[in-house]
Amino acid sequence: MFYNKFAKFVAVLCCVCFQETCTEEYKPNWASLDARPLPTWYDKSKIGVFIHWGVFSVPSFGDGFLGEWFWQFWKGQPRPVAVEFMKKNYPPNFQYADFAPMFTAELYDPNHWADVLKASGAKYVVLTSKHHEGYTNWPSINSWNWNSMDVGPNRDLVGDLAKAIRNRTSIRFGLYHSLYEWFNPLYLKDKKNMYTTQDFVRTKTMPELYDIVRRYKPEVIFSDGQWEADSSYWNSTHFLAWLYNSSPVKQTIVTNDRWGKDTLCKHGGYLTCRDHYNPGVLQKRKFENAMTIDKGSWGFRRNAELADYITIQDLLQELVTTISCGGNLLINIGPTKSGTIAPIYEERLRQMGQWLQMNGEAVYGSKPWKYQNDTTNPHVWYTAKQGGDVVYAFLFQWSQSVTLRSPLASSSSATVDLLGGKPSLVWMPLKEKGVKIEIPAWSNAKWVMVLRLTGFAG
Numbered sequence: 065m066f067y068n069k070f071a072k073f074v075a076v077l078c079c080v081c082f083q084e085t086c087t088e089e090y091k092p093n094w095a096s097l098d099a100r101p102l103p104t105w106y107d108k109s110k111i112g113v114f115i116h117w118g119v120f121s122v123p124s125f126g127d128g129f130l131g132e133w134f135w136q137f138w139k140g141q142p143r144p145v146a147v148e149f150m151k152k153n154y155p156p157n158f159q160y161a162d163f164a165p166m167f168t169a170e171l172y173d174p175n176h177w178a179d180v181l182k183a184s185g186a187k188y189v190v191l192t193s194k195h196h197e198g199y200t201n202w203p204s205i206n207s208w209n210w211n212s213m214d215v216g217p218n219r220d221l222v223g224d225l226a227k228a229i230r231n232r233t234s235i236r237f238g239l240y241h242s243l244y245e246w247f248n249p250l251y252l253k254d255k256k257n258m259y260t261t262q263d264f265v266r267t268k269t270m271p272e273l274y275d276i277v278r279r280y281k282p283e284v285i286f287s288d289g290q291w292e293a294d295s296s297y298w299n300s301t302h303f304l305a306w307l308y309n310s311s312p313v314k315q316t317i318v319t320n321d322r323w324g325k326d327t328l329c330k331h332g333g334y335l336t337c338r339d340h341y342n343p344g345v346l347q348k349r350k351f352e353n354a355m356t357i358d359k360g361s362w363g364f365r366r367n368a369e370l371a372d373y374i375t376i377q378d379l380l381q382e383l384v385t386t387i388s389c390g391g392n393l394l395i396n397i398g399p400t401k402s403g404t405i406a407p408i409y410e411e412r413l414r415q416m417g418q419w420l421q422m423n424g425e426a427v428y429g430s431k432p433w434k435y436q437n438d439t440t441n442p443h444v445w446y447t448a449k450q451g452g453d454v455v456y457a458f459l460f461q462w463s464q465s466v467t468l469r470s471p472l473a474s475s476s477s478a479t480v481d482l483l484g485g486k487p488s489l490v491w492m493p494l495k496e497k498g499v500k501i502e503i504p505a506w507s508n509a510k511w512v513m514v515l516r517l518t519g520f521a522g
Contacts, residue, residue, distance in 0.1 A: 090305050092301040092302045092304070097304050102333055102334060103318055105187075106188075106392065109187030109236070109392065109428070110428055111383065112186055112188040112284070112352075112392060112394045114356075114395060114396035115189065115192060116132055116363045116396060117201065117221070117398065118167070119135075119160070119216070120195065120197060121364050121400060123149070124365055124400070125149055125366060125367055126360075131362060131364070131398070132196075132398075134146060135160045136246050138160070140246055160197075161210075164210070165216060167212075167216035168216060168217060171403045172217065172224070172399075172403025174227070177225060177405065178232040180413055183413065184417045186235060186413075187236065187428070188236040188284055189229060190238040190239065190240050191222060192239075194241055196288075197246065198242075198248055200272065201222050202220050202276065202279070206271045207268075222276070222279075236284065236316075237280070238318075239280065240288060241285065242287075243289045243298050244269075244290070248264060250264035251264040251268075254297070255292065265298055269298065270299055273285075277313065278311075281313050283313055283317055285318075285319045287332075290324050291328070292325065293324060293325060295326055298324050319334075320335070320352065321337070333350075334351060334392070335349055335351040337351065339354055339355070340353065341391075342355075342391070343391075344385065346390055350390060352394050353382070353386040353393050354394040355382060357395060357412050358373055361398065364398035364400050370408075376412055377511050379412055379416060383427070384445050387427060387430060395412075418510070419510060422483055422484035422508065423483050423484065423514045426447055429450055432446075432448070433447060433448040433522065434448075438470050441467070443459065444460070446458070456483075457514070466500070467499070467501075469494075471520040471521070472493075472521050473499065473519060473520055474519055474521040477519055478519030479518045480515055480518075482507065482513065483509075484508045485508050485509060486507075489502060499517075
């Protein structure tokens with residue numbers, strides 16, 4: 065008895081020392097699973113890149129959800145724009161499955177993808193393994209003739225990128241996976257039976273989830289497609305207990321909150337709550353803002369215009385406001401059917417990486433400060449350095465001087481620096497509250513300026 069207690073104490077101590085999660089202790093219920101500490105790498109990373117890629121990249125048409133939801137809005141919940149598009153451009157008997165051979169990926173170079181991702185400054189990537197259309201981007205034995213090896217590219221798209229990422233970068237590899245499939249007969253049968261049967265979960269969803277974890281060892285599982293049934297139907301808690309206790313990534317795996325219609329914004333590793341979730345105020349639990357560079361779609365759209373893509377200024381402001389409130393930013397791009405990353409996506413990612421080379425100190429490993437944004441200036445947001453008295457002020461707009469009302473100098477030796485610029489700026493405390501800082505006329509700063517305030521309190 066004494067030995068067992070001592071062994072458990074040592075195991076827990078080791079987990080704390082190495083800042084990872086403990087194993088062989090989580091039970092298949094939400095109370096137990098939610099008690100698992102989030103692996104520390106995820107919070108420190110702050111930035112990930114989301115990649116939506118699949119058969120939907122062939123029609124690559126629409127707006128809103130229509131791009132990656134094309135099949136559903138053509139046949140399931142018909143929208144005139146999708147119906148007319150097909151009538152005008154494809155023969156009368158054309159089926160959605162006929163798009164699959166056109167998903168060729170002949171220009172897919174995972175090494176180039178890895179180089180772009182590395183240049184972006186992102187610390188993790190989440191690739192679509194399977195969207196709601198059911199087509200898998202790996203050779204799933206549970207998706208016969210509807211996977212990337214059997215039809216279309218004739219290669220393992222997931223495996224190729226996982227290998228390139230791990231060979232060329234320190235970026236952590238993750239996978240998106242949809243629990244449900246719009247037109248799978250087994251799922252439709254379970255749905256018709258009011259989810260009292262689980263044939264689809266037993267023979268399709270769960271075998272594929274276990275398969276991608278064992279094959280590719282992802283460190284992020286972004287689950288989706290959960291909203292029509294409770295987590296008990298999806299058997300989510302049993303999968304997560306295995307994932308946390310026994311899987312090959314049990315120490316480092318991170319999961320989201322989309323495991324049933326009863327779990328969103330309540331249960332799981334981190335919270336997503338909804339797409340483009342940016343609450344603007346400090347959150348009690350870790351969250352992720354999954355958002356798109358193309359404002360109208362997650363997948364690639366041939367009919368997108370320049371104004372449909374967010375600017376680098378908008379992207380950086382989204383990043384700052386997200387991490388200031390304790391979140392991570394997951395930035396989505398949609399490759400083409402041929403496997404290329406459109407120049408507009410690559411430009412945004414490389415611009416972000418350029419900015420992070422100068423200002424990453426204020427992003428990676430940061431923590432929310434006492435104030436998320438300035439009390440009187442909505443164009444100023446804050447982060448802080450872990451375990452120190454350093455505060456970072458992100459300026460969305462600036463002139464020759466800026467007034468910050470939230471920071472107060474805590475000592476006479478307090479200093480203000482411009483990241484990537486002049487090492488020490490002229491500043492003065494204000495009588496009422498705050499500090500006035502002189503900004504040099506010249507500056508290497510681009511898009512969003514970052515000030516480092518050392519020796520300041522709130």
